[in-house]
Amino acid sequence: MTKIFGHRGSAGTHPENTMISFEQAYKDGADGIELDVQLSKDGIPVVIHDEKVNRTTDGKGLVKDLSLLELKQLNAVHKFKKLYKQAEIPTLEEVLEWASKKQTIVNIELKNSIVPYSGMEEKVLDLINRYNMKHLIIFSSFNHYSIARLHALAPELEKAVLYMEGIYKPWDYTKWVGGNGIHPHIKAATPSIIQRAQAAGVPVRPFTVNDEKMMKRLFDEGCAGFFTDYPKIAVQLKYQN
Structure with a gap:
């Protein structure tokens, strides 16, 4: 059964990567949520997509240059100001505490391709163990060195390579770097790739799938899962099928 992941929560209708958005994805019936992790200036794993806070908050600057206290003072309601007065940037710990109670799947994307956050893998693993x-x-x-590092640190955990364009035999490639799944851009997730990868025991979960026809195609193909900004629509389609 194809699993539905709320991309940054229910990001199409709620402020992305906030507790408001994650709660909504859970209410919408998503199997899991997807979020992005970076480190604050004081080394705390925080949930935000961009390397800068400019787009999604009322602040300016790089995440890595702001302390947790400074990040917490920002308002992350983004383009949903009319619907919500205030939303904080959550710490990863806050989200995991919530998710552990709900027993919902969490896809953690490590955002360390542009800013090389030292020790990020260990800090995130420590929180996962704690909860x-x-x-x-x-x-x-997207940083496949990070996948290899995670594999060395925690071989039992599920890991997937993110990629935008064609990788030759991605089902073999992910195993080679220490992963066991693939998360291609939807344009790189052809029916043949999905079928061949999953026949090789490698789950495929494309991103970001907001088109209903594409959702239906993935359900029909028995794709392992996909990421969507509109989990409510995806869940409704899933149970119509």
């Missing part, structure tokens, strides 16, 4: 979340975590990253 006994190993069975509910999928790691992903």
Whole structure:
């Protein structure tokens, strides 16, 4: 059964990567949520997509240059100011505490391709262990060195390589770098790639799937899962099928 992941929560209708958005994805019936992790200036894993806070908050500057206290003072309601007065940038710990109670899957994307956050993998693994979340975590990253590092540190955890364009035999490639799944851009997730990868025991979860026809195609093909900004629509389609 194809699993539906709320991309940054229910990011199409709620402020992305906030507790408001994650709560909504859960209410919408998503199997899991997807979020992005970076480190604050004082080394705390925080949930935000861009390397800068400019787009999604009322602040300016790089995440890595702001302390947790400074990040917490920002308002992350983004383009949903009319609907919500205030939303904080959550720490990863806050999200894991919530998700451990809900027993919902969390796809953690490590955002370390542009800013090389030292020790990020260890800090995130420490939190996962603290909340006994190993069975509910999928790691992903565009930085495949990070996937290899995670594999060395925690071989039992599920990991997937993120990629935008064609990789030759991605089902073999992900195993080679220490992953066990692939998260291609939807344009790189052809029916043949999905079928061949999953026949090789490698789950495929494309991003970001907001088109209903494409959602239906993935359900019909038995794709392992996909990421969407509109989990409510995806869940409704899934149970119509």
